[in-house]
Amino acid sequence: MRLLFTILGLPLTLTAVMPAAAAPAPDLPLAEQVAIIQTVAQAASARLKLGHDALRLAPTQTKRSGDWVFLKARMRNSAGQPFDYAGTDLYQAAQVGTVSDRCAALLHRENGVWKLVDIAVGPTDVAWENWPTKHKAPADLFNN
Numbered sequence: 001m002r003l004l005f006t007i008l009g010l011p012l013t014l015t016a017v018m019p020a021a022a023a024p025a026p027d028l029p030l031a032e033q034v035a036i037i038q039t040v041a042q043a044a045s046a047r048l049k050l051g052h053d054a055l056r057l058a059p060t061q062t063k064r065s066g067d068w069v070f071l072k073a074r075m076r077n078s079a080g081q082p083f084d085y086a087g088t089d090l091y092q093a094a095q096v097g098t099v100s101d102r103c104a105a106l107l108h109r110e111n112g113v114w115k116l117v118d119i120a121v122g123p124t125d126v127a128w129e130n131w132p133t134k135h136k137a138p139a140d141l142f143n144n
Contacts, residue, residue, distance in 0.1 A: 040105040065138040067109040
């Protein structure tokens with residue numbers, strides 16, 4: 001079962017029933033989870049130079065440690081289907097398999113607002129490997 005949220009005209013997908021390992025951070029209120037997904041979806045859309053309604057995220061992992069959140073998600077089109085890079089700068093890379101349908105993001109809460117610290121759009125490796133050191137984020141966020 002999926003819940004569809006539209007905030008500021010941006011459709012967002014939050015999976016309501018998922019395996020325990022992929023569930024959203026249980027200690028985050030739903031409104032905060034939606035705000036986090038919205039922030040990441042907007043950043044991924046901007047990175048891909050897409051309109052605000054062209055990209056949805058289906059979270060696969062959300063981990064929290066204090067005021068830090070690490071989110072991994074699959075990118076989907078506005079119909080909820082697998083994302084197609086057509087019309088983006090990464091289209092050629094997608095054709096040869098050097099980008100994925102994944103998105104990973106690190107966020108930090110400042111004054112009650114979740115702010116994007118770093119994002120990887122379409123990674124095929126562990127693009128976040130240096131984020132604990134680079135951003136002084138808790139290393140346990142990135143452990144499976």
